């Protein structure tokens with residue numbers, strides 16, 4: 001069953017044109033269970049670049065194209081929240097050249113995504129940049145603030161760009177907030193429960209995480225959404241490098257996700 005599904009989608013159908021076919025598939029998928037919150041670990045840009053003998057930056061840049069395509073499919077299907085691991089705090093250990101270039105790519109992608117008439121308007125997305133924003137260069141920070149500010153009233157869907165993010169940092173952030181609340185005598189220790197903790201995370205006001213997908217064959221969480229992964233979160237690891245993760249690779253996974261949740265129901 002699994003391999004037949006993959007085979008069916010292996011050759012993006014050319015009969016009716018890509019976009020029409022995409023819409024037909026999405027229409028069908030909407031009848032099944034649609035995950036509310038999907039998270040992607042965008043892994044494999046560097047290895048993709050090495051394999052194709054191009055600059056690392058090209059891999060990152062195609063990576064953001066891949067994210068845009070997957071985001072479009074998620075939004076058309078009715079997914080309410082998408083979280084993307086764009087940049088780990090750990091990545092600051094890489095070369096300055098690569099860090100700067102990646103920052104620029106994120107900045108440009110954000111500007112592009114929010115350009116008038118693009119996806120943000122079309123689908124009413126609120127964009128949140130989730131992470132240790134103090135570490136951003138001033139020009140990137142400025143772009144971030146602009147994007148967040150200009151989309152904050154949108155309510156149909158949320159895109160969380162996790163950048164520069166780690167779960168450990170997020171969890172420490174919550175603890176700091178809570179200690180401050182206690183110091184200000186706004187809470188007593190008995191008030192501290194899961195709900196209060198969650199409210200003080202960087203991903204406050206988020207839907208439960210239904211599905212986490214990581215590419216490039218690495219089977220680790222790598223300090224991503226460790227609090228948010230709960231007892232019912234599906235986790236999928238696929239072999240494709242992130243830039244090769246096309247909507248045609250995603251569709252059979254979605255069908256399998258729906259079949260699986262039918263069995264579980």
Ligand SMILES: *[C@@H]1O[C@H](CO)[C@@H](O)[C@H](O)[C@H]1NC(C)=O
Pocket residue numbers: 149150151152153
């Ligand atoms: C968002 O809503 C608030 C309150 O209604 C309003 O003052 C603000 O201008 C809106 N912002 C944008 C970007 O639409």
Ligand SMILES: *[C@@H]1O[C@H](CO)[C@@H](O)[C@H](O)[C@H]1NC(C)=O
Pocket residue numbers: 128129130131177199200201202203204
């Ligand atoms: C809620 O999330 C936003 C975006 O990540 C963050 O800026 C804000 O500090 C968070 N709120 C609290 C109380 O931590």
